[in-house]
Amino acid sequence: METNTLPLTLDLENATFTQKEINDFEIDIKIKIDVPQKLYKYYSLSDYSLKGLKNNTLYFSHANLLNDVMDGNFMLWDMEDFITQYKKDRKINSDNDQELTIIGINQISKPILECRGILSLCGTYKNELIWAHYTNETGYCIELDTKDLKESLNDSHKSENCHFFPVSYNTLKQIDFFKYSHSKTRENKKNVSAILPLLYCFAQKDNCWKYENEWRFLLRDRKFNSISFPLEIINDEDKSQEDDRKIGGNIEINKDVISKVILAPLFFNNSRFNKEESNSDCFIYNVKNNNEGKNAKDFLDILKKSFGNKIYQVDKIIINKHVCREIKYKIEITDIGENFIKLIKKIEKNI
Numbered sequence: 001m002e003t004n005t006l007p008l009t010l011d012l013e014n015a016t017f018t019q020k021e022i023n024d025f026e027i028d029i030k031i032k033i034d035v036p037q038k039l040y041k042y043y044s045l046s047d048y049s050l051k052g053l054k055n056n057t058l059y060f061s062h063a064n065l066l067n068d069v070m071d072g073n074f075m076l077w078d079m080e081d082f083i084t085q086y087k088k089d090r091k092i093n094s095d096n097d098q099e100l101t102i103i104g105i106n107q108i109s110k111p112i113l114e115c116r117g118i119l120s121l122c123g124t125y126k127n128e129l130i131w132a133h134y135t136n137e138t139g140y141c142i143e144l145d146t147k148d149l150k151e152s153l154n155d156s157h158k159s160e161n162c163h164f165f166p167v168s169y170n171t172l173k174q175i176d177f178f179k180y181s182h183s184k185t186r187e188n189k190k191n192v193s194a195i196l197p198l199l200y201c202f203a204q205k206d207n208c209w210k211y212e213n214e215w216r217f218l219l220r221d222r223k224f225n226s227i228s229f230p231l232e233i234i235n236d237e238d239k240s241q242e243d244d245r246k247i248g249g250n251i252e253i254n255k256d257v258i259s260k261v262i263l264a265p266l267f268f269n270n271s272r273f274n275k276e277e278s279n280s281d282c283f284i285y286n287v288k289n290n291n292e293g294k295n296a297k298d299f300l301d302i303l304k305k306s307f308g309n310k311i312y313q314v315d316k317i318i319i320n321k322h323v324c325r326e327i328k329y330k331i332e333i334t335d336i337g338e339n340f341i342k343l344i345k346k347i348e349k350n351i
Contacts, residue, residue: 313328
């Protein structure tokens with residue numbers, strides 16, 4: 001198969017990706033917009049999120065588990081020119097290009113995806129829709145120092161296995177797979193390097209997602225396991241084994257990367273607590289004997305032990321007659337008993 005000449009460049013609105021070397025994974029990324037000093041990950045309160053916070057890990061999702069069905073969807077690859085050349089090289093006379101396309105995509109994509117995970121972050125803690133969609137206004141978000149997070153991931157992974165970039169937003173359309181791919185020979189076999197088409201599927205999203213203001217880490221790690229495509233129906237035994245394997249997506253980071261833990265406005269709510277008393281800025285909450293109360297108590301216990309001076313709460317405030325979302329309180333957890341939480345909430349000085 002004829003090969004495209006390196007370097008190859010994929011130019012998107014917010015970033016340019018350039019493959020200069022034969023190595024599949026060595027990509028130069030030129031970011032065209034300002035990189036935020038802080039990035040944010042939003043969570044609901046769950047066993048999974050508590051384990052991550054306790055163990056200093058971030059969960060990198062498999063491509064097939066993202067909430068946009070077009071994320072990592074290889075129907076964004078126009079395979080026509082590739083299949084034409086493929087048939088020519090192998091002297092294939094079949095007219096069934098659709099079948100060849102499916103075979104080609106499966107052969108190329110499966111080994112690429114089974115070792116990759118994605119961490120999606122937001123450039124602000126003030127994103128109204130993400131608070132509503134991901135936390136139901138009762139969860140929390142963590143503030144991550146961008147530079148420290150990159151260094152923490154690069155300390156445990158080679159730079160060519162960790163790609164950091166902003167998502168670009170536009171009307172989705174196919175790209176010519178053949179134009180952005182590169183073939184090479186290994187042990188007398190020709191393999192296709194598809195890192196640029198792969199990056200296109202994760203770095204370009206439809207305009208409807210623009211509100212997310214998303215930044216991503218695409219990580220290659222042997223701990224990540226292959227997960228079946230959502231439309232592929234598998235039996236209960238295989239599904240159970242897949243669920244057990246998802247733990248491979250948890251990547252440990254330096255705890256100091258987390259600079260704030262920001263509680264949602266409705267974190268302290270009647271599903272979790274009864275308020276026993278309050279005196280000025282001191283609050284005592286009785287913990288309800290249910291799963292909501294247990295999770296909240298366990299979460300606050302983790303915060304007290306590991307993030308004592310980094311706990312904040314966001315709320316709606318009025319600035320110049322406009323409703324804004326800002327960090328309103330600094331929180332100090334002073335005591336946690338078997339059935340109660342005692343804390344101090346002080347209004348931030350800059351409010």
